[in-house]
Every structure is written in structure tokens, then in C-alpha cells.
Amino acid sequence: xxxxxxxxxxxxxxxxxxxxxxxxxxxxxxxxxxxxxxxxxxxxxxxxxxxxxxxxxxxxxxxxxxxxxxxxxxxxxxxxxxxxxxxxxxxxxxxxxxxxxxxxxxxxxxxxxxxxxxxxxxxxxxxxxxxxxxxxxxxxxxxxxxxxxxxxxxxxxxxxxxxxxxxxxxxxxxxxxxxxxxxxxxxxxxxxxxxxxxxxxxxxxxxxxxxxxxxxxxxxxxxxxxxxxxxxxxxxxxxxxxxxxxxxxxxxxxxxxxxxxxxxxxxxxxxxxxxxxxxxxxxxxxxxxxxxxxxxxxxxxxxxxxxxxxxxxxxxxxxxxxxxxxxxxxxxxxxxxxxxxxxxxxxxxxxxxxxxxxxxxxxxxxxxxxxxxxxxxxxxxxxxxxxxxxxxxxxxxxxxxxxxxxxxxxxxxxxxxxxxxxxxxxxxxxxxxxxxxxxxxxxxxxxxxxxxxxxxxxxxxxxxxxxxxxxxxxxxxxxxxxxxxxxxxxxxxxxxxxxxxxxxxxxxxxxxxxxxxxxxxxxxxxxxxxxxxxxxxxxxxxxxxxxxxxxxxxxxxxxxx
DNA sequence: CTGACTTGCGCC
DNA sequence: AAAGGGCGCAAGTCAG
Numbered sequence: 001x002x003x004x005x006x007x008x009x010x011x012x013x014x015x016x017x018x019x020x021x022x023x024x025x026x027x028x029x030x031x032x033x034x035x036x037x038x039x040x041x042x043x044x045x046x047x048x049x050x051x052x053x054x055x056x057x058x059x060x061x062x063x064x065x066x067x068x069x070x071x072x073x074x075x076x077x078x079x080x081x082x083x084x085x086x087x088x089x090x091x092x093x094x095x096x097x098x099x100x101x102x103x104x105x106x107x108x109x110x111x112x113x114x115x116x117x118x119x120x121x122x123x124x125x126x127x128x129x130x131x132x133x134x135x136x137x138x139x140x141x142x143x144x145x146x147x148x149x150x151x152x153x154x155x156x157x158x159x160x161x162x163x164x165x166x167x168x169x170x171x172x173x174x175x176x177x178x179x180x181x182x183x184x185x186x187x188x189x190x191x192x193x194x195x196x197x198x199x200x201x202x203x204x205x206x207x208x209x210x211x212x213x214x215x216x217x218x219x220x221x222x223x224x225x226x227x228x229x230x231x232x233x234x235x236x237x238x239x240x241x242x243x244x245x246x247x248x249x250x251x252x253x254x255x256x257x258x259x260x261x262x263x264x265x266x267x268x269x270x271x272x273x274x275x276x277x278x279x280x281x282x283x284x285x286x287x288x289x290x291x292x293x294x295x296x297x298x299x300x301x302x303x304x305x306x307x308x309x310x311x312x313x314x315x316x317x318x319x320x321x322x323x324x325x326x327x328x329x330x331x332x333x334x335x336x337x338x339x340x341x342x343x344x345x346x347x348x349x350x351x352x353x354x355x356x357x358x359x360x361x362x363x364x365x366x367x368x369x370x371x372x373x374x375x376x377x378x379x380x381x382x383x384x385x386x387x388x389x390x391x392x393x394x395x396x397x398x399x400x401x402x403x404x405x406x407x408x409x410x411x412x413x414x415x416x417x418x419x420x421x422x423x424x425x426x427x428x429x430x431x432x433x434x435x436x437x438x439x440x441x442x443x444x445x446x447x448x449x450x451x452x453x454x455x456x457x458x459x460x461x462x463x464x465x466x467x468x469x470x471x472x473x474x475x476x477x478x479x480x481x482x483x484x485x486x487x488x489x490x491x492x493x494x495x496x497x498x499x500x501x502x503x504x505x506x507x508x509x510x511x512x513x514x515x516x517x518x519x520x521x522x523x524x525x526x527x528x529x530x531x532x533x534x535x536x537x538x539x540x541x542x543x544x545x546x547x548x549x550x551x552x553x554x555x556x557x558x559x560x561x
Numbered sequence: 562c563t564g565a566c567t568t569g570c571g572c573c
Numbered sequence: 574a575a576a577g578g579g580c581g582c583a584a585g586t587c588a589g
Contacts, residue, residue: 223585224568242569244575265570268583293579297573304581307572332573369574380577387576463578467573509573509579 062164162479174283278303316557326560381459412461
């Protein structure tokens, strides 16, 4: 039953499947009853009419269809994104590749999403138009029908496709952003906006201090090489200019240099030109790319959306009469590890709201800091220092959890594929390179170099099973929440466009932001929690691990946490 | 000049 | 308070 939340997992005949195909200015709708030709100008109406009943839209790539529909006020309940589904099916160990591959395989493998930052495609030069979505759909259906893990794969494809809808909707709605608040912040920290080509006053001041402290009047503090040379010339024993390295030093240049780096970062990453480029009409609009990371995490494009620094979050402010509901999962990945491995002792520690504190209370480790370092080391492959020392204790206490990540690491070292709970497969090291990743095998490398490479790949596969499954949990959470918000809007507000209802505006691995009318904020908070519980049941059935959320109803993102 | 790479730092 | 996994981005650097 929970699967209904993601949108049609295990659906049968009652959902109408319609494959949409671009044909010049028209669209072909491949329906059970036959093929219908729909002029592109009437597509939005066509989709809207069919959305009155249960329908799944099947299209080559959500980024090529959905933004236009949203712009015309049309929201769809479910889709299959053939591009994303293809990428998953190409790597999963649960698919018979012979059923998937054909003449068009290379084209589907290479298909990229379109985002607003891409140079406009020539209308007739889109590589997607050389592909046949109906044929790809048929191949994918055949793969699913023959898969020994059909249910998992179908859930994964439904969740991924639902993520694609969420991503488009978040770009459409945008994150509410107050340019005036942001500018005030910049002016306070950097000084007034400088004319092009000049440093803000505060940076200029710090630059002089740095030059003075190092006796280097021509120093360019923006050049790491320049700074390194000057530091060494001043007799400081450093090999790089990272902030952490500098902080270890005892020298008058350190405070102004650290301050400079911090402010220069703000200026270049999120300064005035960022505002000019990415914020329009009170919204920060970037593009989210589901499946953009091999583990299944999302990537983003435009404005560095996945690393909005805490420093500028005060500018993310809900509209008048609206609120932001900010929710994040405490320690998602260790909880996922407990569940995937079926480790009851670790699940017991996860019963506490703070899993690390739970480990302390259980007597496994002495301090919360040790717990954190130990668990992160286990998931990331840290072997040195404190996390290495923690391993024997963790192995004794959580044998199943540790065995799972250790086995994933060994498999990776042997060059084998590992997978997430729902069957997303890791890439083959130096393999077919479906997308750019990893280090290609380097012929003639030394034995030590090979070992180093193998161990590095083992750390990657070790992390893959946890990070990838956590990404699946988050996708299910998001997909279910999307539907819940829509229904809530329906109940409370009746008809209305997406952006007039409570709607998702941001997602970051284990955190979501919902923009909602103020009077519905508490209801939204409930839905966010219910969706998290549903996601846990969907992925891990009755296994006793929960995913507690920190939920805050706030005006500004900065007021959460 | 452009493009590829490196450095450093923001997020999880 | 890094390390160990995953990213995006801007500026500097260097080769062609």
C-alpha cells in the first residue's frame, strides 16, 4: 500500500500509459487505443484532460517536456522518464542487458538533460529526436517483466521519475529569495558594491594588511601560488594555502588572510553577480538533476544550489503570509546502514533521536564525538587515526552493519559491482564509462599505484551502498511528500496552480524546504513526517529503524536549526 | 585567444 | 575537528 505513495508502483491496467513523442511541430500520443496526433499548441490541454483520470506519461526526458507544461499551469501526477530509467537499467545487476540493448543504445546512453544554462539547442538538432521513445519503453518493459527483482526495480524507476517531476517543479517555483536582504548582508560584510574590476573596500583593506604582514607589496591574495610563495619567503613552513593549514600557523598574516579568504569566497560564489545571474522576480532558480551522481544523489546546475552557504540563508524568506517548512533527517546514512544490513543492535542505537548519543548510552563508545568519527569512518573507509581505532569496537558491537560495508569494499577492490537496496548498480571500475567517472586504468602503473587505486575504488563501493540507498530513501520521501502536498492543497484550497499550494522548493540529500501558506504550515509539517515514515516502510518493511526529522516552521531558512 | 587542469572551499 | 565518500563552482595557471 505504501508503494502508492511513490506513484504507481505495481500499478496494473487501471493506469493509462501514454507515450509522448515529438514529431516536428506535433506530438504523437501512443495510447492503448492507437496513436493520436496532437498539435504542440494544444498539448497542455490534452495532458490536463487526461490528468483527470489515472495516467502515466512516458517521455524521453522530463526536462524536455515538463517545464513547458508547468509554465502553462499543468501538473502531472506520474511519469516514466526513459532517460533516467535507461541509465538505471543499464547498470543494475537485475536486468538482462540483451533485452535492453539495440541500435539506439548509444543514443540513450549519451542523452543529457537540458537545463536553462545550456546553450539553446537548435530545434532540429536535439539528439533526443533521433530516438524512438515507444521502442525504448517496450524494451524497458520487457526488461522489467523478465527481472528477478521486478518490484524493486519498478519502485526505483517510479521514484526516480517522480524525482524528475519534483526537480522540474522546484525550478518552476523557485526558492523565495530576498535580494534586499542578501544585498544588505553583502554590504555589511564587504562594503558597497564596487565597480567592475575592483575589490570591495573591505577586501582591499585586508589585502593591504596581508601585503604589509608579508612584506610583499605586489601580492595578489587571490592567487594561491602567489600567496604560497610569499608565505614561504616569510619563513613559514607550508605546502599549501588552505585555511586549515593557515590556521595552524602563528603569524600576524594569518587573521587577515583567513578573513580575506572567507570574504573573497562569499564575493565570488554568492556575491552581487550571483544575485544578478540566479535571482529573478524574488526567486532563486537553479536546475536540479536527479540521478546526476552515480550513487543516485542529485546534482545541480546553476548557482551552486547544492551548496548554498549558511551565511546567505537569511535571504531565503517566505512570501508574505507564507512560511518555509524546513525538514531534515538526523543521521540518515547510519540509519540506512542499520536497516540495509538488518543490524538490530545498530537499529537500537538509532531508536534515540540522536543515533550517536544512542551509541554512547548503549555503552559502545565513550563520547558522541567518538561515535560520529567511528561511524563516518566505517561508511567512508577511514582507516587511519581515531576512526581506525574505533573499528574493532564497532565491529564487535554492530557485526552486521560493519560486515556489510566491509564486503562492499572488498567487492569493489575485486572490481565487482555493488548495488543499493533497490538495485542501482555501481559502475565497473574503468568500465564502459557510461558517464565520466573514476580513474581509467592506467597501463604501466606500479604495483603500489594499482593497490592504491583498488583501495580507493573499494572506498567508493563501500560508500556507494550506503549513500545510494540513502538517496533512494530520500527519493521515496520526496515522491510521497509531493503527492501529499498536492492532496493537502486540493483539500484546503481547492483548485489552484502548483505555486499557489504548499509546494517543494528545495531538496538537498536529506533536507527539504516546502513553501506553504502560513495557515497550512503545521499540516505540512505533519505530512513531511508521515512521508518519512512511509519511505522507511517502503524500503525496509517492518525493520525497526526510524527516521526522525527535525522540522521547523520559519520565515527564513536561517531560522531553522 | 581558448580550453583543460588545479586549487580551494561551500554543501551533504 | 581533519580524515574517509559524493558533488559544483570560480579564479588562477598553463599549454596549445
